[in-house]
Amino acid sequence: IQRIAVLTSGGDAPGMNAALRAVVLAADHYNIEVIAFRHGYQGLLDNEHVVLEPKDVLHVLQYSGTIIKSARCKLFKEDAAAITAAQNLDALSIDALIVIGGDGSLRGADHLANHWSGQVIGMPGTIDNDLYGTDTTIGYATAVNIAMDALDKIRDTADAMDRVFIVEVMGRYAGFIGLRSAMAAGAERMILPELQKDKPLTVSALVKHIHRVKEIRGEGSYVMVLSEHQWPGGAVALAEQLDAEYDLPCRPCLLGHIQRGGPPAPADRILASELGVHAVELILRGAHRVMAGMRANQCVEVPLNESWEKKNPLTENLLRIQHEIFNPVKKKQRNK
Ligand code: ATP
DSSP states (O other), rough: OOEEEEEEEOOOOOTTTHHHHHHHHHHTTTTOOEEEESSHHHHHHTEEEEEEGGGGGGGGGTSSOOOOOOOOOOOOOOOSHHHHHHHHHTTTTOOOOEEEEEEHHHHHHHHTTOOHHHSEEEEOOTTTTTOOOSSSOOOHHHHHHHHHHHHHHHHHOOOHOOOOEEESSSOOSSHHHHHHHHHTTOOOOOHHHHHHSSSSOOOOHHHHHHHHHHHHHSOOOEEEEEEETTSTHHHHHHHHHHHHHHHHOOEEEOGGGGOSSOOOHHHHHHHHHHHHHHHHHHHHTTOOSSEEEEETTTEEEEEHHHHHHSSOOOOOOHHIIIIIIIISSSOOOOOO
């Protein structure tokens, strides 16, 4: 192995820079050259590449975003695009490619592997934590920290004004950020894709819950975590409805892309660092079409297709605790 390539693709995730740094330092350690394609698969098609040396990744791990840029590239789903990408990689004598991104990016990596003979390795880089085979993904811990921090701040003002607040977080297909931030901040309610799928919450059931909590506690705040796309019109529409139709003073707060910025959490920097080295060492061991993952503190390799074909379910116990045991409105449980 003499030369490998790396790219970041899809939504950027805090820790991607730490992952790049680790790939470059590990490659340097094993005397391998690293070429980075800028702007994800788009850059791979446009042949937009730079050499990355250890000096290029000095002091980048404390920043979110990605120094080699990320992008979405619809065209890459086509066979012709993967063939062009393979030609570009061969023209540069690349032995292996590391793709850092979410499920779409890893699908793209697998698609490329159908048309290219080099080794293809994925790294889980997404705040959504929706990949199978790794306990967490790079960026997830930071996103949860940011959401928790926002919920704590909202609580101060919500409590002072005895208000209802709806904090909208990312995760339209998976409620990981919603569940963990709700638990970390002691939210009164969560509206997550997994819960909505089984039994969608009605506005009247929500209003009843809010009134019951206010009855039980006498006064105070009610803070709700809403995963994006789980309510028609989102947090703004729901807050307006509660305020206008049910006389419940309510305010929305949309966290949006704030969840992807600022200093990456230590857990993300360290996970990215370990997985970056693992990805390079997997290449040296001849691995192909796998994702570098971490399970129970052990580096693992996961077949690339399993990372998105298999579902990474929400932690059942956290869901039960937050939704039932910590629910301020108790269903009576029998205690034998
Ligand atoms: P996140 O969900 O965290 O934003 P992601 O990697 O899932 O990250 P996507 O926009 O789904 O983000 O995918 C990123 C890119 O991967 C796409 O723009 C496209 O270039 C490529 N890609 C996605 N799905 C496929 C596919 N089925 N075949 C080939 N390439 C794909």
